[in-house]
Amino acid sequence: xxxxxxxxxxxxxxxxxxxxxxxxxxxxxxxxxxxxxxxxxxxxxxxxxxxxxxxxxxxxxxxxxxxxxxxxxxxxxxxxxxxxxxxxxxxxxxxxxxxxxxxxxxxxxxxxxxxxxxxxxxxxxxxxxxxxxxxxxxxxxxxxxxxxxxxxxxxxxxxxxxxxxxxxxxxxxxxxxxxxxxxxxxxxxxxxxxxxxxxxxxxxxxxxxxxxxxxxxxxxxxxxxxxxxxxxxxxxxxxxxxxxxxxxxxxxxxxxxxxxxxxxxxxxxxxxxxxxxxxxxxxxxxxxxxxxxxxxxxxxxxxxxxxxxxxxxxxxxxxx
Numbered sequence: 001x002x003x004x005x006x007x008x009x010x011x012x013x014x015x016x017x018x019x020x021x022x023x024x025x026x027x028x029x030x031x032x033x034x035x036x037x038x039x040x041x042x043x044x045x046x047x048x049x050x051x052x053x054x055x056x057x058x059x060x061x062x063x064x065x066x067x068x069x070x071x072x073x074x075x076x077x078x079x080x081x082x083x084x085x086x087x088x089x090x091x092x093x094x095x096x097x098x099x100x101x102x103x104x105x106x107x108x109x110x111x112x113x114x115x116x117x118x119x120x121x122x123x124x125x126x127x128x129x130x131x132x133x134x135x136x137x138x139x140x141x142x143x144x145x146x147x148x149x150x151x152x153x154x155x156x157x158x159x160x161x162x163x164x165x166x167x168x169x170x171x172x173x174x175x176x177x178x179x180x181x182x183x184x185x186x187x188x189x190x191x192x193x194x195x196x197x198x199x200x201x202x203x204x205x206x207x208x209x210x211x212x213x214x215x216x217x218x219x220x221x222x223x224x225x226x227x228x229x230x231x232x233x234x235x236x237x238x239x240x241x242x243x244x245x246x247x248x249x250x251x252x253x254x255x256x257x258x259x260x261x262x263x264x265x266x267x268x269x270x271x272x273x274x275x276x277x278x279x280x281x282x283x284x285x286x287x288x289x290x291x292x293x294x295x296x297x298x299x300x301x302x303x304x305x306x307x308x309x310x311x312x313x314x315x316x317x318x319x320x
Contacts, residue, residue, distance in 0.1 A: 007050025008302045010283045012210030015184055017158065019087065019284040021302045022275065022295075023053035025214060029290045030070045031061035038291065039070050044078055045292045047086075049299050055187075055212075055286050056121070057091035057132060058113045064096050068120035076122050086127070090117045091162060091187075093132030105135030110146035114155055129156035130187060133163040140175055148181050162187035162214075166199040173207050185210040190282060191218045192259070192274055192319055193252070201281045213278045216285040221248070222274035226256055258318045262311065268304060275301035277315065 009018040024046045030039050043054065060067035068090065079086065092113035095103040103109060114129060129150045131143055150156040160183060161172055169186055176183045186204055188197035190213035197213070204211050217223055226248060256270065263273035275298055278285045289295045307315075 003048055003050040007052075007299075008305075009050075010279075012185055012283050013204070014208040015158070015182070015210065017087070017184060017210070019053055019210065019212065020051050021279055021284060021305070022051060022299050023055055023212065023284045023286045024051050024295065025055040025286040025288050026067040026071060027055075027057070027060050027214075028288050030067040032063050032066045034070065036070065036073070040074050040078070042289060042292050042295060043071070043074050046295050047079070047082070049296065051295070051299070052085055053087040053089070053284065055089045055214075056117075057094070057130075058117050059094050059096045065116070065120055068117055072121040072123070083123075088121070088123065088126055089128035089130065089160075090114075090121070090126050091130035091132040092117070093130075093135070093162075105131055105133075105138040105143040105146075107142050107146040107149075110143065111149060114146075114150055118155065125154055126156045128158045128160055128184060130160045130162050134161075134165070134168050140172060144172070144175050144179065144181075147176075148179055151181055158182075158184035160185040160187060163189070164200070166203050169200055169203050173203075173209065183209055185212055185283070187212045187214055187286075188282075189213070189215050190278060191216050192222055192277060192315070193218045193255075198281065210283040211281070212284045212286060213282040214286045216275055216278040216282075216287065217271055218274075221252065221256060222259070223271040224260060224269060226253060227260060255318050259315070262314055262318070266304060266311065268301065269297065271298055272301035272304075276305040277307070279305050280307065 008021040010021060012019050054071065056068050056071055058065060058068065092110050093103065093105055096113060101109045101112065110131065131147065135143060147159040151159055164172060164186065173183050186200060186209065188200050188211060190197040201211050260270040263270045266273055275285050287295065287298050
């Protein structure tokens with residue numbers, strides 16, 4: 001059996017795009033402070049598992065832009081012959097550079113960023129180009145001007161948005177339809193501990209548009225790492241990370257332990273069950289990793305993505 005026989009692929013809305021159930025994100029661990037050989041191993045061995053979707057953004061690092069450069073180096077040296085098999089995404093909208101056009105949703109920022117991201121990665125086009133967050137001070141039409149240009153120019157095959165509210169998501173979908181362009185996908189923060197994006201998925205489902213979840217393991221909270229509290233070296237114990245020590249409450253830890261017990265009864269780790277749960281609504285889940293063994297373990301979530309009514313009810317009871 002080949003790698004594509006072992007991976008589960010899900011159709012992205014009603015498009016022709018198939019996404020792997022698990023995608024690899026380069027938000028952390030691929031920047032200037034990362035060991036190149038480890039980055040290379042994670043990307044190449046992920047591809048060997050059938051993970052064809054790699055998610056980047058202009059500001060991923062650290063430093064901003066360095067994750068794209070790392071991916072570009074690996075692509076040039078190892079993956080050029082496989083370009084037609086890969087789905088590579090990048091984004092623009094968060095703080096990337098100094099000056100008034102270093103972030104948000106102006107046409108100048110988005111298209112400047114797109115060109116620089118293509119140069120850093122060495123790619124001729126991105127499969128998906130996202131607006132990373134809504135801009136409250138730029139008219140939506142201008143942002144869509146940039147997305148439309150990305151499509152018409154061939155610099156992106158598909159476009160998407162990220163971090164838009166349900167109302168904003170509906171607005172951008174309708175605005176794109178008026179221009180006869182199609183929004184492929186919405187990337188959202190979604191996991192057992194943050195379910196606010198379920199209203200977004202309802203909107204997407206009504207338009208047959210795909211969704212992809214980032215932080216599906218709640219920055220590591222939905223793994224076995226915190227079963228005994230906050231370990232040294234974890235994200236919650238490290239300054240400057242998004243998971244703060246104050247977020248790891250005893251109430252949340254009690255839920256983690258209860259969920260882990262339920263996962264064990266399913267023959268899964270907590271992380272595997274959490275990913276399987278996310279895939280009840282999302283087309284794909286983006287994972288981050290610091291070593292390949294984590295990726296390999298997480299992909300095994302796809303071995304059992306079915307939940308009985310009793311299991312779903314038990315999870316709801318724990319999460320209340």
